[in-house]
Amino acid sequence: MKISLKKSVLAIGPFHPLQEEMEFFQLTVDGEIVTDIDVRLSYNHRGIEKISETMQFDQIPFLVSRICGICSASHPLAYIQAVEELAGIIPPDRARYVRTIINELERLHSHILWVGLAGHFIGYDTVFMWAWKYREPVLDILEKITGNRNNYGNVKVGGCREDIDDAIIAEILKELDKIEKKMDMITKAVLDDPILQARLKGVGVLTKQDAILYAVTGPTARASGVDIDVRRDDPYAAYGELDWKVITQTKGDVFAKAVVRLLEIFESIKIVRQALKKLPKGPISVEVKQIPAGEAIGHAEAPRGETFHYVRSDGGNRPVRHKVRAPSYVNVPSFKASCIGANISDVTITLAAVDPCYSCTERLAVVGGADSKVLCDGRELLRLSRSKTEQMRKQAGFKEGFKFE
Amino acid sequence: MTYEQLKEKINSISDKLIKVEQTSPKRLYLLCESENAYKVNRFVFEDLKARFVVATGIDSDNCYEIIYHFSYDQLGTFLNVKAFIRDRNNPHIESITPFIPGAEWTEREIHDILGVEFKNHPNMKKLILADNWPDGKHPIKKDYEYKKLK
Amino acid sequence: MRWWKKVALKKSPWVFHVNAGACNNCDIEIVDCITPRFDVERFGVKLVGSPRHADALLVTGVVTEQVTPRLQEVYRQTAKPCVVFAIGACACDRGIFTPGYHVAGPVDKVIREIDPNAIIAYVPGCPPKPEAIISGIVKALKAL
Numbered sequence: 001m002k003i004s005l006k007k008s009v010l011a012i013g014p015f016h017p018l019q020e021e022m023e024f025f026q027l028t029v030d031g032e033i034v035t036d037i038d039v040r041l042s043y044n045h046r047g048i049e050k051i052s053e054t055m056q057f058d059q060i061p062f063l064v065s066r067i068c069g070i071c072s073a074s075h076p077l078a079y080i081q082a083v084e085e086l087a088g089i090i091p092p093d094r095a096r097y098v099r100t101i102i103n104e105l106e107r108l109h110s111h112i113l114w115v116g117l118a119g120h121f122i123g124y125d126t127v128f129m130w131a132w133k134y135r136e137p138v139l140d141i142l143e144k145i146t147g148n149r150n151n152y153g154n155v156k157v158g159g160c161r162e163d164i165d166d167a168i169i170a171e172i173l174k175e176l177d178k179i180e181k182k183m184d185m186i187t188k189a190v191l192d193d194p195i196l197q198a199r200l201k202g203v204g205v206l207t208k209q210d211a212i213l214y215a216v217t218g219p220t221a222r223a224s225g226v227d228i229d230v231r232r233d234d235p236y237a238a239y240g241e242l243d244w245k246v247i248t249q250t251k252g253d254v255f256a257k258a259v260v261r262l263l264e265i266f267e268s269i270k271i272v273r274q275a276l277k278k279l280p281k282g283p284i285s286v287e288v289k290q291i292p293a294g295e296a297i298g299h300a301e302a303p304r305g306e307t308f309h310y311v312r313s314d315g316g317n318r319p320v321r322h323k324v325r326a327p328s329y330v331n332v333p334s335f336k337a338s339c340i341g342a343n344i345s346d347v348t349i350t351l352a353a354v355d356p357c358y359s360c361t362e363r364l365a366v367v368g369g370a371d372s373k374v375l376c377d378g379r380e381l382l383r384l385s386r387s388k389t390e391q392m393r394k395q396a397g398f399k400e401g402f403k404f405e
Numbered sequence: 406m407t408y409e410q411l412k413e414k415i416n417s418i419s420d421k422l423i424k425v426e427q428t429s430p431k432r433l434y435l436l437c438e439s440e441n442a443y444k445v446n447r448f449v450f451e452d453l454k455a456r457f458v459v460a461t462g463i464d465s466d467n468c469y470e471i472i473y474h475f476s477y478d479q480l481g482t483f484l485n486v487k488a489f490i491r492d493r494n495n496p497h498i499e500s501i502t503p504f505i506p507g508a509e510w511t512e513r514e515i516h517d518i519l520g521v522e523f524k525n526h527p528n529m530k531k532l533i534l535a536d537n538w539p540d541g542k543h544p545i546k547k548d549y550e551y552k553k554l555k
Numbered sequence: 556m557r558w559w560k561k562v563a564l565k566k567s568p569w570v571f572h573v574n575a576g577a578c579n580n581c582d583i584e585i586v587d588c589i590t591p592r593f594d595v596e597r598f599g600v601k602l603v604g605s606p607r608h609a610d611a612l613l614v615t616g617v618v619t620e621q622v623t624p625r626l627q628e629v630y631r632q633t634a635k636p637c638v639v640f641a642i643g644a645c646a647c648d649r650g651i652f653t654p655g656y657h658v659a660g661p662v663d664k665v666i667r668e669i670d671p672n673a674i675i676a677y678v679p680g681c682p683p684k685p686e687a688i689i690s691g692i693v694k695a696l697k698a699l
Contacts, residue, residue, distance in 0.1 A: 069580030215507030234481030325459035535620035
């Protein structure tokens with residue numbers, strides 16, 4: 001008997017207990033297959049570009065680091081690089097290394113956070129709890145260096161505000177060793193699990209062609225075979241002087257995105273270790289006189305992709321125009337290309353694989369016309385996603401999840 | 406492609422450009438009028454194969470400027486196409502979304518905050534301003550009245 | 556407030572988290588509270604999936620124009636009596652986003668529009684550490 005192919009609408013959002021950001025996606029489905037997606041933004045729009053025009057150049061890093069909680073070191077760095085390019089300022093070597101260390105530690109805790117969330121969305125709550133538990137030591141290190149777990153406020157035009165005390169470097173290196181061991185264990189458990197492979201491979205595929213047309217960046221692009229990374233293509237801070245590699249995959253599915261993020265965790269630990277050992281002596285900042293008229297661009301590789309800042313000045317104390325583009329602004333629309341044609345039980349994990357940082361984009365969602373009936377909400381979709389994993393596990397004959405050694 | 410070869414290729418469309426500015430070694434600005442912007446953008450995206458980043462809308466004194474930022478990753482260089490819209494009363498420009506789907510949101514945003522019309526845009530709807538935001542009020546315009554701090 | 560309602564609220568508050576235009580920092584610190592290091596579930600605090608089951612609302616973020624009607628709707632749906640916690644500098648008084656053109660006002664102004672007698676507690680910080688959030692919730696509930 002054929003199921004009626006009436007077009008119906010599902011809504012994910014706006015509020016969901018474990019998705020901290022608000023977003024409203026309206027999916028149009030045919031039976032169980034997604035046929036169209038509409039996204040409504042505006043919930044998070046705070047008008048930051050206009051607020052920038054009322055602030056002085058050295059006050060803006062505090063504003064932009066609050067655009068998003070997890071990219072809170074990349075936004076100020078990209079903005080400050082734009083202003084330094086405009087004024088022709090070269091920060092001292094020690095400042096460049098300190099900036100590198102903080103940015104890589106942020107990438108580390110952001111990727112571990114993602115691993116936990118992805119585990120929750122497909123029903124592996126143990127992964128969620130363990131990942132977030134092992135994220136805490138990274139936040140402790142950041143608190144020791146900068147004074148806060150997030151929103152570091154450590155970069156300024158011309159260098160850095162706070163120096164890393166040489167006495168704590170040995171402690172930090174020991175902590176990193178411990179974190180690396182734990183992440184090694186989680187990575188092996190996740191990547192070798194046959195149910196996870198079956199659940200995530202081939203799901204939410206973004207082809208290389210689509211990745212270029214939708215202009216995606218970061219791990220989302222690298223998982224589809226697009227070999228781009230701002231740290232290597234246009235080196236900033238100390239990345240040009242350290243030894244590390246760019247991780248790419250070719251399949252473009254959720255499993256490939258998970259592999260890219262997990263392997264980048266180890267590259268980040270490698271970079272922080274090298275930077276701490278090679279930390280040059282010297283001053284931490286240079287004096288800044290005046291910002292001349294002109295326009296400049298700064299960009300940095302945030303955990304989700306490229307953050308881009310454009311600054312135009314007329315020689316005064318405040319910018320005339322400040323444009324911000326966060327990575328999720330281009331990554332989230334690509335959800336359309338990877339989700340159309342997929343089953344509704346895969347929608348939650350496909351969206352999570354893009355690692356949307358809605359604050360960066362201003363999520364909003366609320367799409368709904370007067371006559372569209374809401375069939376199931378975000379919680380229902382999450383339940384569908386987790387029960388699919390459970391079914392696969394039963395079919396394969398596994399009794400429980402996986403075991404940690 | 407080397408830097409010299411890139412500059413030569415850009416010279417091949419110099420009939421559509423006003424001029425080419427270089428503010429620093431890796432930042433090139435291709436200035437053009439809004440009528441030629443579509444062809445220049447297509448050239449940069451399809452012939453030079455640069456990656457689209459975002460578009461910035463600016464309210465300058467006597468015109469509007471839309472700067473399309475492209476990144477040429479092999480050389481770590483930014484190619485910025487700066488289009489001048491001279492008609493302030495009826496600002497419009499051809500949309501590039503038909504051949505770069507990734508530009509859809511950024512053009513909708515410029516329409517919201519600056520009031521520029523994008524011809525042939527496949528999905529022109531409100532993006533970042535609230536449902537109850539009054540029409541005709543564009544925040545990024547220089548004459549937008551600012552709220553007093555309460 | 557009936558005595559058994561008060562006991563339920565004080566002994567084991569069920570909370571619903573609302574992001575009213577936040578940058579995410581406060582939201583992640585709230586979710587951090589249920590992870591092993593802080594583990595508020597051993598105190599009976601549970602993160603629920605619907606405002607109808609909640610005793611307390613944790614609201615983060617500076618309330619934007621688009622969110623205002625939706626936040627008010629969530630408040631209406633929450634079973635009374637309930638406590639609204641404004642978590643973070645943005646929720647307490649807009650913080651650094653005060654001049655924003657799309658900012659409707661801090662949480663207390665938006666909630667008091669529909670209920671002048673709402674019980675609101677403030678936990679400042681940018682973001683407040685999980686210890687601060689737990690301490691704020693415990694203090695506010697003790698004072699009830």
